[in-house]
Amino acid sequence: MKNQLSVMLILLCFTFVVTGCKNTPPVTSGIGSKRITPEQEYAKYLQINNKQLAAQLHISDIKSRKSNDLLAINLSLTSSYRKSQQLQYQFQWFDQAGFVIEAGKSPWHPIELHGMQTLTVAGLAPSTQVATFSLYVREVPKKFFKF
Amino acid sequence: MNKFILATTISLAIVTLSGCTNKSVVRYGDATAVETNDINFGSTDLQKIASQMTDSLLLSPVVGTLTANTRPIMFVESIKNKTSEHIDTESITDSISTKLLRSGKFRFVDMGRVSAAREQMDFQQNSGMVDASKAVAFGQQVGAQYMLYGNLASIVKSNKDKSDVYYKFTLRLMDLKSGLVEWADETEIRKTKAKESVGW
Numbered sequence: 001m002k003n004q005l006s007v008m009l010i011l012l013c014f015t016f017v018v019t020g021c022k023n024t025p026p027v028t029s030g031i032g033s034k035r036i037t038p039e040q041e042y043a044k045y046l047q048i049n050n051k052q053l054a055a056q057l058h059i060s061d062i063k064s065r066k067s068n069d070l071l072a073i074n075l076s077l078t079s080s081y082r083k084s085q086q087l088q089y090q091f092q093w094f095d096q097a098g099f100v101i102e103a104g105k106s107p108w109h110p111i112e113l114h115g116m117q118t119l120t121v122a123g124l125a126p127s128t129q130v131a132t133f134s135l136y137v138r139e140v141p142k143k144f145f146k147f
Numbered sequence: 148m149n150k151f152i153l154a155t156t157i158s159l160a161i162v163t164l165s166g167c168t169n170k171s172v173v174r175y176g177d178a179t180a181v182e183t184n185d186i187n188f189g190s191t192d193l194q195k196i197a198s199q200m201t202d203s204l205l206l207s208p209v210v211g212t213l214t215a216n217t218r219p220i221m222f223v224e225s226i227k228n229k230t231s232e233h234i235d236t237e238s239i240t241d242s243i244s245t246k247l248l249r250s251g252k253f254r255f256v257d258m259g260r261v262s263a264a265r266e267q268m269d270f271q272q273n274s275g276m277v278d279a280s281k282a283v284a285f286g287q288q289v290g291a292q293y294m295l296y297g298n299l300a301s302i303v304k305s306n307k308d309k310s311d312v313y314y315k316f317t318l319r320l321m322d323l324k325s326g327l328v329e330w331a332d333e334t335e336i337r338k339t340k341a342k343e344s345v346g347w
Binding site: 067068070072088090102104105106107108109110122123124126127128140 | 177178179180181183191194195198201202205206207210211214246249250251252
């Protein structure tokens with residue numbers, strides 16, 4: 001009887017473990033800024049959709065200027081975590097009327113942010129029509145099995 | 148009774164296990180997202196190179212001067228693949244030239260379509276099927292003023308636990324009249340692949 005109970009318990013435990021054997025969708029939320037113009041104070045337009053990431057990372061500065069008629073952005077990211085983080089960031093560009101420019105073509109750029117590091121990355125508007133922009137930072141999903 | 152419980156438990160475990168087999172599922176993904184399926188040259192590397200090179204060229208003060216009052220005409224010479232991988236470098240130059248063209252700062256001539264264009268013009272001129280007054284005449288095209296060219300090189304190192312690949316992409320802009328290299332830049336990519344434990 002005891003043996004049978006042990007077998008049952010082992011099987012039940014195994015069943016619970018195995019039911020977790022699936023690829024769960026990765027966490028793709030992050031932190032970023034809403035659509036802003038170069039003149040606006042970026043700090044008022046920050047958005048945090050992932051509190052866990054926000055505890056390890058914050059946007060410490062956003063600078064912008066016109067270079068060769070194109071809007072150039074400098075984004076500073078500061079880590080408040082002691083380990084390296086694998087991140088990706090994306091800029092989105094909008095014209096004066098708020099219409100997105102080059103929809104779906106703005107790539108996510110991978111970066112490695114070392115522990116407690118501040119890293120400045122750059123973005124350049126794809127056309128002279130760009131008047132406002134937004135940006136977003138999120139983790140590169142790890143290919144682990146999550147339970 | 149005990150046998151019944153045991154049999155039920157085993158059956159449940161088998162049913163659950165059978166749900167854990169590999170099933171093919173087709174999904175549409177984000178073509179611009181960072182891709183880390185393997186260490187080989189991938190879409191993220193292509194997009195990173197194209198984006199960084201285009202941004203660097205467009206931000207260059209030299210290019211600012213060149214494009215102040217005119218849209219210079221360029222042609223892209225093929226990128227030499229010096230890596231050990233088979234990489235479609237034409238895809239990189241296509242992305243770069245498309246981005247530059249869409250920026251409104253440059254114009255391009257496509258040397259890869261010269262024979263097709265000649266064939267069409269020959270048809271217009273000599274087939275007798277096109278109104279001669281409206282046919283595109285030979286000898287009216289404009290030539291490129293600048294040439295874009297570059298190299299893609301890699302260094303690969305690996306041991307039993309870790310693989311490391313380093314890519315270096317160099318791009319240059321030459322003034323065809325003077326032969327001077329007016330602008331050059333390079334971008335680097337490092338990718339590593341190491342064994343990691345399963346996360347819980």
